[in-house]
Amino acid sequence: MAVTAGQQPSLREAKGWRRTKNRIATVLMVVAFVLVLIPLVLVLITVVARGAKIISWQFLTAPIPPSVAPASEGGIGPAILGTFLIVGLATVMAVPLGILGAIYLNEYGGKGVLARLIGFMADVMTGVPSIVMGLFIFSIWVLHFQFSGFAGALALGCLMLPVVIRSTDEMLKLVPNPLREGSYALGATKARVTTTVVLPAAIGGIVSGALLAIARAAGETAPLLFTILTVTTANPNPFKGPNTSIPSQIFSNATSAFTGAQDRAWGAALTLIVIAFVLMLAARIITARFTRYSR
Amino acid sequence: MTQQTGPAGTAGPARPLSQRRPFGDRSFQIITLGAGLLVLVILVLIAFSTTQQAAPWFKAEGWGIFGKTWNPPSNQFGALAFIYGTAITSAIAIIMAVPVSVGIALLLTEVVPYRWARPIVYVIDLLAVVPSVVWGLWGILVFVPWIAKIYKSIGSAVTGIPVLENLFGPPTSGASFFTAGIILAFMITPIVTSLSREVIATVPAIDKEGAYALGATRLEMIQGAVWPHSKGGIVGAVLLGLGRAMGETIAAALVIGSSAVITSHLFAPGDSMPAVIANQFPEATGTFRAALIGLGVLLFAFTIIVNVIARLIVGRAIEQGSA
Numbered sequence: 001m002a003v004t005a006g007q008q009p010s011l012r013e014a015k016g017w018r019r020t021k022n023r024i025a026t027v028l029m030v031v032a033f034v035l036v037l038i039p040l041v042l043v044l045i046t047v048v049a050r051g052a053k054i055i056s057w058q059f060l061t062a063p064i065p066p067s068v069a070p071a072s073e074g075g076i077g078p079a080i081l082g083t084f085l086i087v088g089l090a091t092v093m094a095v096p097l098g099i100l101g102a103i104y105l106n107e108y109g110g111k112g113v114l115a116r117l118i119g120f121m122a123d124v125m126t127g128v129p130s131i132v133m134g135l136f137i138f139s140i141w142v143l144h145f146q147f148s149g150f151a152g153a154l155a156l157g158c159l160m161l162p163v164v165i166r167s168t169d170e171m172l173k174l175v176p177n178p179l180r181e182g183s184y185a186l187g188a189t190k191a192r193v194t195t196t197v198v199l200p201a202a203i204g205g206i207v208s209g210a211l212l213a214i215a216r217a218a219g220e221t222a223p224l225l226f227t228i229l230t231v232t233t234a235n236p237n238p239f240k241g242p243n244t245s246i247p248s249q250i251f252s253n254a255t256s257a258f259t260g261a262q263d264r265a266w267g268a269a270l271t272l273i274v275i276a277f278v279l280m281l282a283a284r285i286i287t288a289r290f291t292r293y294s295r
Numbered sequence: 296m297t298q299q300t301g302p303a304g305t306a307g308p309a310r311p312l313s314q315r316r317p318f319g320d321r322s323f324q325i326i327t328l329g330a331g332l333l334v335l336v337i338l339v340l341i342a343f344s345t346t347q348q349a350a351p352w353f354k355a356e357g358w359g360i361f362g363k364t365w366n367p368p369s370n371q372f373g374a375l376a377f378i379y380g381t382a383i384t385s386a387i388a389i390i391m392a393v394p395v396s397v398g399i400a401l402l403l404t405e406v407v408p409y410r411w412a413r414p415i416v417y418v419i420d421l422l423a424v425v426p427s428v429v430w431g432l433w434g435i436l437v438f439v440p441w442i443a444k445i446y447k448s449i450g451s452a453v454t455g456i457p458v459l460e461n462l463f464g465p466p467t468s469g470a471s472f473f474t475a476g477i478i479l480a481f482m483i484t485p486i487v488t489s490l491s492r493e494v495i496a497t498v499p500a501i502d503k504e505g506a507y508a509l510g511a512t513r514l515e516m517i518q519g520a521v522w523p524h525s526k527g528g529i530v531g532a533v534l535l536g537l538g539r540a541m542g543e544t545i546a547a548a549l550v551i552g553s554s555a556v557i558t559s560h561l562f563a564p565g566d567s568m569p570a571v572i573a574n575q576f577p578e579a580t581g582t583f584r585a586a587l588i589g590l591g592v593l594l595f596a597f598t599i600i601v602n603v604i605a606r607l608i609v610g611r612a613i614e615q616g617s618a
Contacts, residue, residue, distance in 0.1 A: 026513065029406060032394065033398070103327045118331045128341070131572055140340065189316060269429045
């Protein structure tokens with residue numbers, strides 16, 4: 001087709017005010033990202049700078065001293081023990097239940113009313129404030145069985161459950177149907193297909209979703225306030241007696257007037273952030289290495 | 296496969312395969328159903344058990360629960376100041392976080408190439424993984440002392456100007472409604488960003504290409520193709536952010552100033568529902584404790600309503616988009 005030069009529309013970039021507006025919009029988007037970057041970088045720099053000064057093997061293992069003690073004394077050993085016990089128990093309860101729930105949603109419930117309701121309410125449940133979970137466990141558990149690490153684990157478990165359900169559900173949706181159909185054709189039951197074909201195919205995504213849920217739970221303070229009663233002594237038995245955790249210690253030290261206590265809070269904050277980042281990094285690596293199906 | 300051991304055992308029309316499921320298969324289904332139902336059970340239990348514990352407050356105060364005065368020593372438990380504080384701080388957080396979040400979501404979906412988008416998503420994820428208590432610690436020890444000076448100079452600058460004086464004038468304090476709003480904005484940005492991005496990603500490529508083919512600039516394409524398609528979903532994402540901001544406890548408890556007042560002064564210390572629960576629960580007994588749990592019930596009700604509406608909107612937006 002012969003098109004003369006005169007008829008050809010201009011394919012060059014828009015000019016004048018239109019172009020300026022477009023440029024301004026793009027710059028504003030970049031500015032938005034920078035605005036988010038600034039507080040993140042400031043927080044991380046402060047936590048690393050002030051936390052690194054105090055962290056040592058002794059800090060991570062020593063008992064919690066009274067608030068007046070200088071930064072060189074004591075540590076947060078009991079808090080680290082408590083966090084591992086509480087988050088560990090919460091994981092043991094919430095992750096298997098969450099995976100089972102997601103299996104119901106995706107493999108059994110399908111598009112039925114009940115499955116859609118449960119899926120919807122799991123989404124809604126992720127928005128329930130963590131402090132409400134704390135009050136809930138206080139009302140049904142602590143009032144009858146006293147404060148304990150286990151009560152804290154129940155609260156964290158309630159927070160993790162919908163997150164695990166949702167992330168697992170997303171991963172199960174990605175497993176291609178021919179895989180299931182192939183196994184059914186060989187005569188396998190649904191339970192067998194699910195446990196030996198569908199779950200292994202999605203395991204990378206499921207594990208990384210669970211790790212992210214654990215990372216979030218490890219940093220939660222509000223649900224622990226009324227369930228473990230933040231003490232300063234180590235309590236290796238999560239089923240009996242009050243306990244403590246890293247975020248609870250940060251919370252009680254943050255308002256302290258003593259610089260030693262504040263320094264310990266920074267050290268604990270760095271410990272907590274490192275734990276969360278390691279979990280997140282592990283999730284990323286697992287996603288990259290072991291995910292067979294992705295969006 | 297062919298050995299049929301049904302109770303009747305008679306020859307008849309072949310049964311559907313589903314009726315011959317072995318016991319293990321059926322029990323697995325029931326276990327998974329139980330795990331799924333746990334979500335509904337927990338939600339109902341939360342509503343029931345906390346309302347029961349809060350009953351003394353509801354009974355003692357009646358509609359007085361929405362009263363203005365919160366004075367535990369004289370047994371006055373009106374929650375209005377905290378509801379006001381929650382509303383104000385969430386509003387500040389939303390006003391600051393939404394433009395930024397939508398901007399980043401557009402940057403990720405429409406501007407940068409894929410290999411640049413990933414690091415940006417990592418940064419947003421990092422923001423999401425910083426625990427609330429760490430924001431609070433940084434807030435109270437670093438941010439509050441720093442911003443107190445800025446509030447003070449703004450406060451003295453606007454003294455005498457009618458409306459601005461009421462909003463930004465003295466008394467000013469580093470720990471205030473506004474500070475809590477800023478910290479909440481940092482905390483809700485990741486969720487608003489990721490949901491907006493999900494919604495915007497469902498805009499059909501053909502709409503966008505059509506806009507470009509008509510000679511639109513990127514901004515005009517966003518206005519003409521992306522915005523009409525995704526504004527509903529973004530409203531849902533914003534509501535979800537609102538739900539998070541309303542319930543965010545520890546960071547707010549540390550930087551809001553803990554003062555149960557209703558004032559138009561944004562730079563003055565205030566208090567919010569979750570913050571007052573966290574700060575006053577340890578010493579509370581009797582009606583005082585019931586009142587704090589009651590605040591939790593109100594908070595639960597507010598956030599459930601906001602979340603249900605938000606999820607309905609977002610769900611519909613994504614479904615329509617990908618259909």
